[in-house]
Amino acid sequence: MIFDAHVHPFPNFFSPVKMTAPGSELDAPEKLEALMAAEGIDGCLLLARDGDTLEHFLGRIPGAYGLFWTAPRPSPGSRYSSFVEETAHWLEHPKIVGIKLHPLVDAFDPSSRMLDGLYALSVERHVPILFHTGHEFGSLAWPIEVAARRHPRARFVLGHMGLSTLEYVDGAIEVASRNPNLFLETSGMPFTWKIKQAVEELGESRVMYGSDAPFFTPQLELEKVRLAGLNERQLARVLAANAIDLFLNGTPPPSA
Amino acid sequence: MIFDAHVYPISVPGGLQLATPDGIRQLMADEHIDRVLLVAKDADLLLRHIEEIDGAYAMLWTDPRSPGVVDQARSVLEHPKFRGLKLDPALDAFDPDDATVHPLLTLAAEHGVPVSVHCGHPPPSLYALPWMIERAVVRFPQVRFVLAHMGYCVFEYHEGAMVVAERRANVYLEIGGMPHNWRIKEAVGRVGPDRVLHGSAAPWHHPRLALRKARMSDLAPTDLAAVLGESAAAIYLRGDSAG
Numbered sequence: 001m002i003f004d005a006h007v008h009p010f011p012n013f014f015s016p017v018k019m020t021a022p023g024s025e026l027d028a029p030e031k032l033e034a035l036m037a038a039e040g041i042d043g044c045l046l047l048a049r050d051g052d053t054l055e056h057f058l059g060r061i062p063g064a065y066g067l068f069w070t071a072p073r074p075s076p077g078s079r080y081s082s083f084v085e086e087t088a089h090w091l092e093h094p095k096i097v098g099i100k101l102h103p104l105v106d107a108f109d110p111s112s113r114m115l116d117g118l119y120a121l122s123v124e125r126h127v128p129i130l131f132h133t134g135h136e137f138g139s140l141a142w143p144i145e146v147a148a149r150r151h152p153r154a155r156f157v158l159g160h161m162g163l164s165t166l167e168y169v170d171g172a173i174e175v176a177s178r179n180p181n182l183f184l185e186t187s188g189m190p191f192t193w194k195i196k197q198a199v200e201e202l203g204e205s206r207v208m209y210g211s212d213a214p215f216f217t218p219q220l221e222l223e224k225v226r227l228a229g230l231n232e233r234q235l236a237r238v239l240a241a242n243a244i245d246l247f248l249n250g251t252p253p254p255s256a
Numbered sequence: 257m258i259f260d261a262h263v264y265p266i267s268v269p270g271g272l273q274l275a276t277p278d279g280i281r282q283l284m285a286d287e288h289i290d291r292v293l294l295v296a297k298d299a300d301l302l303l304r305h306i307e308e309i310d311g312a313y314a315m316l317w318t319d320p321r322s323p324g325v326v327d328q329a330r331s332v333l334e335h336p337k338f339r340g341l342k343l344d345p346a347l348d349a350f351d352p353d354d355a356t357v358h359p360l361l362t363l364a365a366e367h368g369v370p371v372s373v374h375c376g377h378p379p380p381s382l383y384a385l386p387w388m389i390e391r392a393v394v395r396f397p398q399v400r401f402v403l404a405h406m407g408y409c410v411f412e413y414h415e416g417a418m419v420v421a422e423r424r425a426n427v428y429l430e431i432g433g434m435p436h437n438w439r440i441k442e443a444v445g446r447v448g449p450d451r452v453l454h455g456s457a458a459p460w461h462h463p464r465l466a467l468r469k470a471r472m473s474d475l476a477p478t479d480l481a482a483v484l485g486e487s488a489a490a491i492y493l494r495g496d497s498a499g
Contacts, residue, residue, distance in 0.1 A: 017415050165378035191271075191461070193269065196270045196271075216436070220465065
């Protein structure tokens with residue numbers, strides 16, 4: 001079984017530079033369904049700022065679940081009084097099972113007290129938060145660790161597990177090794193052998209597969225995990241079970 | 257023919273073990289690689305490897321601030337299997353167009369060998385950005401510069417590497433560690449298949465994944481053959497296999 005914990009259902013959102021292969025944008029449910037069928041993906045987490053569109057995707061695809069992408073800033077004209085209230089609203093949706101934060105593109109420090117309300121909400125609703133990691137400064141493991149220690153009942157996933165900088169990957173593993181409420185997700189992190197190291201140091205239950213599609217190619221991201229040298233049980237946990245346990249409380253997606 | 261133009265003769269914990277000639281030979285056999293270009297600062301180590309391994313060539317990694325490096329580079333380039341110089345402005349922390357680099361680039365021009373320059377984050381360094389390397393490219397038009405990793409893992413730097421290659425005919429793009437299969441086709445479309453070459457940056461990156469990435473790039477068969485081997489052979493070997 002394959003559960004992809006990191007998929008973006010919309011086209012480019014923050015850069016004029018081309019970031020996806022022509023035609024690979026997942027801007028319609030049919031395209032995502034086609035990708036899942038082609039790659040044998042049983043379930044996935046969709047990360048999106050637009051709750052309405054996210055809801056549309058989730059209604060169409062049985063194996064898709066959502067992470068609501070928020071940021072600590074006022075939303076002029078919004079029908080919600082704060083980003084926390086808006087997030088609380090979308091977490092009422094039965095298939096929105098977590099929160100996404102991107103300290104790099106949304107320009108904030110994850111250790112800031114202004115996020116404490118959101119972290120408290122994640123504990124109250126028992127939903128994990130997936131962070132973008134791998135870029136200076138807010139998207140590094142260490143400032144996220146500060147928040148994780150202040151909120152030990154919150155569960156944080158370090159998306160990309162440090163991405164492509166070896167020192168940041170080591171930092172993600174190091175920080176997770178001393179904080180049991182931190183988990184690692186593999187998308188975009190290019191080093192096969194670091195996946196194995198992470199599983200060996202953290203145990204088989206705290207590393208999960210993600211592709212970051214359409215920015216990265218799921219076929220290559222899956223191949224990367226399969227080349228990591230994991231045993232069969234570890235591979236099964238990384239490719240699906242760990243994300244299902246964390247985000248879906250152990251209940252596999254209906255298509256699986 | 258597969259020519260991996262970016263391999264380090266080292267091992268990584270729990271990963272590929274390439275610190276010995278046997279390890280590299282095993283990798284070449286497992287992945288059906290015909291030729292490799294080995295990169296290291298230790299010239300003696302490189303010499304041992306290229307003399308023991310059929311199909312192995314060497315590129316000396318030069319830190320321009322290292323005492324005696326120009327003389328060392330001049331000496332090793334006399335060997336027929338030393339085929340270029342490597343610069344890493346990020347790890348060794350220098351401006352690629354700094355005056356300390358110019359003697360090495362002059363030497364490369366005299367010997368007609370390419371210079372491979374680490375291009376892109378990581379590690380974080382403005383010196384490894386394609387636009388910074390371009391200044392040296394302009395100053396030494398007779399030197400062939402290979403932008404290793406073609407920007408690595410940052411979309412903006414991929415674009416920058418391709419832009420620089422489009423406007424400078426002496427720039428080549430090497431795809432090692434750059435994670436996106438579709439970018440390869442884009443690069444070939446923008447600068448031509450003879451200026452895009454395969455490299456894996458093994459053992460940091462797994463060569464099987466690197467080859468899979470290239471084969472998934474939707475290139476025409478002739479273009480794929482160029483990227484997987486012919487381009488690197490033309491750039492580094494100039495039609496001479498040197499045994």
